[in-house]
Amino acid sequence: MSRRSVNPGRRMSDGGLPSVGGLLHSKSRSPRVLTIALLVLGVIVLIAYFNSGPGVTVNSREAFTRSEGSCTSEVIQALPYLKKAYGNDMQKVLHVGPDSCTVVSNLLKEGKIEAWGVEPYDLEDADSSCKSLVRKGFVRMSDIKFPLPYRPDSFNLVVVSDALDYLTPRYLNKTLPDLARVSTDGLVIFTGNPGQQKAKISELPKFGRPAKLRSSSWWTRYFIQTGLTENEGPLKKFEQAASKNNYKPDCQIFHLST
Template sequence: MSRRSVNPSRRVADGGLPSVGGLLHPKSRSPPVLTIALVVLGVILLVAYFNSGSGVTVTSREAVSRSEGTCTSEVMRALPYLKKAYGNAMQKVLHVGPDSCTVVSNLLKEGKVEAWGVEPYDLEDTDSSCKSLVRKGFVRMSDIKFPLPYRPDSFSLVVVSDALDYLTPRYLNKTLPDLAKVSTDGLVIFAGNPGQQKPKVSELPKFGRPAKLRSSSWWTRYFVQTGLTENEGPLKKFEEATSKDEYKPDCQIFHLSS
């Protein structure tokens, strides 16, 4: 009889575990059991929701590294085809974007190409090779929202990756013409696809804002409004070269006349 008089609130206070009296009286036990079940289910759903975006848990450094390399890595894959498309225009190249040291180093190894780079973000944890390129002036840090530290027609070709996606139209209106101004033979832009994973909130201190991944039609309209036209000759050669190897880039690639 004493078990029938157990205070339900005490059972909860003792850790939420059902007492013997609760087992004998299902009606008195059902509310807390149902509550516990709903709470557990809610926790499971929340965990599944927050992990569904990436499928894995990563640190902020890993997330930043992965987002930075998206289109710059594409530049490395596309270099052989760019050389076939632009020929002599690949003699003096400026790369603008993160990890410029890698692109510049790769181009300089061939000996026939003069290459420089602009790193729009702070250089962190760079290796000795990159530090050497910075010390010698081949790669420099520069905020691309402001005029580049180069004279007009300083380069034959300008290649941009993982940089314009972080600019609003207000700054694009200044940066894009400035990039075209320092090139004589063309401007190649590698832009992210709208379907790509966007940077995490933890990346904002580095980039200033999340990437705005725009569609091909948006970029095409914007180029027309800015007065930039498609560089038809190199574009055709680039498409012919890539079609032979069935190369399909993960990023959008635009060939513009300077």
Template sequence: MSRRPVNPARRFADGGGASFTSALHQKSRSSPYLSIGLVLVGALLLIGYSYSNSGGFSSDTNAVSKVEGDISCTAEVHRAIPILQKAYGDSMHKVLHVGPDTCSVVSKLLKEEDTEAWGLEPYEIEETEGHCKSLIRKGVVRVADIKFPLPYRANSFNLVIVSDALDYLSPKYLNKTLPELARVSLDGLVIFAGYPGKQRAKVAELSKFGRPAKLRSSSWWIRYFVQTGLEENVSAIKKFEQAAGKKSYQPSCQIFHLSS
């Protein structure tokens, strides 16, 4: 089918086009603030959209959640905190978190009632937001290599939680680090480790960790705990499983509960 050409003369028949154009110019001259307002509203909407996409309105949990298929066990700690509180009760009074993005975990724990929290970042912190810098200045969060003795006295914390840290240590250093983690804990040690085939470090983070993650099976970890002289905390395991069942909680990382 062929389209008929539009006759421009019909648009402006009887001078209607000229009258309309004249009216439009008069309207635009009489309401300049309307155009300015529309431009400002549009700019604000664009800023809000880009800010929300960049994570400006997201919580600390979202900042360490799944990225391009990578699963952060530190993000899993955020999800597990209510379950840990049910399982450990008063032992959540004084907690040390060890792992990357520890500022986010410490900040969340500090919001809980009757909970004191500290953090140990095992890798260099390249970029930190203001609140994290404040935690570091106060000594609440420290940066230290966990392959060496931890900068805390024995039994300094009721509970020690570790995430995204032990997966990057060879057995040689695990032999030193695990006993240290147990040494500074009074009531227990909780380890969040990646599942083989599910978690992997992003390429940009490999330089920070120094080596790719070595993701081990649960049977490997259990054998290693026995060899190291660490026992599973059977009571905490049962309480954690009961609390998890009531809340339909399904962890995306392996979680091990050890006695101090």
């Protein structure tokens, strides 16, 4: 097919952008530029609206979860203290969050713990050991904005990390009660700490919605509104064990009764 000739009036300037003279003097182009500007403004307003809410925005979910600020990495560090806090209540554990394969693998090494995981994000880049856990059914992908594929009281303990930070209150109202539904003895929730933000923000977002790092007081009020109370016994044991070993978590950790 013959190539269509290029309109000289629509050529770009040397820098790759429309020339200033063209923008100022081309009557035919002005309405189009105005329309594009209005569309861009509308998109910005919509993005701001859907991401509105309390907290500090992290531009990259992947950067947050894979950087030093990862609360899933914090779960691995906290496992010895969780075992001392919950004891026999850690017989059957469900982890919900990114990199669930790593958490499940560490729990299964204990021998006496049944461990299962829910990965709310893509597993395309998973390594062979993670794919093996998925094939065996220990870890599965599931959108946590919808009911989890488990019966009520399926687990003694449910541990959540790097997941609730990415939900708006609208979805939290559904997800949090569902997490409580599948647990008999409690929830342990790891959330990002606005006061200790370590995430890199230079990477482009890969998984859509950015995180909202909400304060401890915000979460406490929300838990009360949802009908969840602080699990005082395990909380005290956890704090004692952590203090004895000078362990100071970077993430916020909430121990809740279900």
